[in-house]
Amino acid sequence: MRRRKTTEDRVLDTIISVILLVVIFVTVYPFYYILLITFNAGTDTASGGMYLWPRQFTFENYLYFLKDAKWISAFGVSVLRTVVGTFLGVLFTGLVAYGLAKRDLILRKTYFTIIIIAMNFSGGIIAFYIVLRSLGLINTFGVYVIPGMLNLFFLLIAISFFNDIPEEMRESARIDGASELRIFIKIILPVSMPLLATMALFIGSGQWNAWLDSAYFVQDEGLRTLTYRMMQVINQSMVPTGDAQAAAMSRSSVTPFSVQATAMVVSIVPILAVYPFLQKYFVSGMMLGSVKG
Template sequence: MKGKINEDKVVNVIVYILLAFIGIVTLYPFYYTIICSFNDGLDLMKGGVYLWPRKFTLSNYELFIGDEGWRHAFFISVARTVVGTVLCTGFTSMFSYALSRNNLMFKKGYRFLVIFTMYFSGGLIPYYVLLRSLGLLNTFWVYVVPGMVNTFFVMTGINFFASIPESMIEAAKIDGAREIKVLTKIVLPVSKPFLATLALFAAVGQWNSWLDSAYYVRDASLQTLSFKMMTTINQTLATAANADVAGQMSQANTATSFTVQATAMAVSMIPIMCVYPFLQKYFVQGMMIGAVKE
């Protein structure tokens, strides 16, 4: 018995060491980005900055905030994230609730269409033509309208809403409640794990998305923070587009292209890192939706 206890202790130590190593490898890139954003750019070029800023400064953030282009891109990203998350959560939950009802006509046909679109798409060119015909190109709504329904979470929501006791819904209907009232007063209040998980995935997807800004938007005033960050990272100081940025950096006298990029990445990470702790308990429950059938 004593030998087994010692063996368990050895296994626990090994597990903790592995978890600590994985945690450090996973988190350190984020931490390094943050400390670079707070370090003097010219001092950072000397190397040797690994654990904390060697020469602390806020000039990188001052340059970032002082640039109207970055501020506007940040506002567009926040707007598309808030609007896109609300619309995606609302429409996806309503659609999946409707498909979970046994008395829905052509229920199997609707489910087939949902599953089919999960695995097959028309391709980039037909998708572009569709967006053009709808008048969404080069508008803010091209960011939020195509993602109003998430087909993966539609299937997840069907399983979740089907697990709600039918007696609760029937009792509400007997009391005279219509379908929309049943959804808002009975179903959604008990669906927090599903809604929180859906909202978190939708928000992260909207915040990090930049391909739609690259393909479907030409107006510079509609560029998102992620797209602007990607273009800045890929630019070189030799390009004409980076000449203005280089001039700003020389005026700041402390910032470099890398520190400005690190600042942009830090700003893009912080909102999601602040939101996740509040949704974590629902997120863990929501990930188990449909995993176990009784």
């Protein structure tokens, strides 16, 4: 039978509910406020006192953002690096993990030793820059995607995951004449969707949010990412546009802060759009590192 709540239970439930509501408000309201700014005239926002809804509703911030060639170019570069970088990261991490999961692999312990050392020690930014320059990746699109093709953290998780797949499945495919690549594509990948979805979500988020590589290793303005442009605005407290665009801004209700808020919202939308499609795999994928070992 259902136990009747005592007075102490009701008091405790009330306190917990209030605390949770405060936490939800503190967590959600900053995002709502940024969204609010994007739909309000920038000059009106600068006067303050807006908290719940726009005082001067407008789409001008978004129109200005879409008309600015630098923002659009940066958005395109970020989308391209996220798609390509995520695909290559998941593919090559999965392939390497599948090979290292074989217990009869020659020099397997040596490879694991190298991986552990690489995870815990780094040569630093100067050594990394020298390596990228020797590979001809400086000031190219490849500097965004090639260094991240192998994710060491997910490599270890994927190895553990592949080790738990019954060997009988692979043996039966080999008897039928399937190559290792065919076994990987036709058998291993279909049963690894939680792992692949989790890898794709985290690698994709890392690619989308990255800006240091654009700041350190790229000089071509056409290769700048959206997050780099946003950091420019935050650090300079002004939109990095030319004189003509600055004059156009002065004739409208758009302000640097309102454009910055618009860029933030635009940068969040792709992640929010992709997450629902990966959510059914995400929960089970998050448990891989804790229950597999």
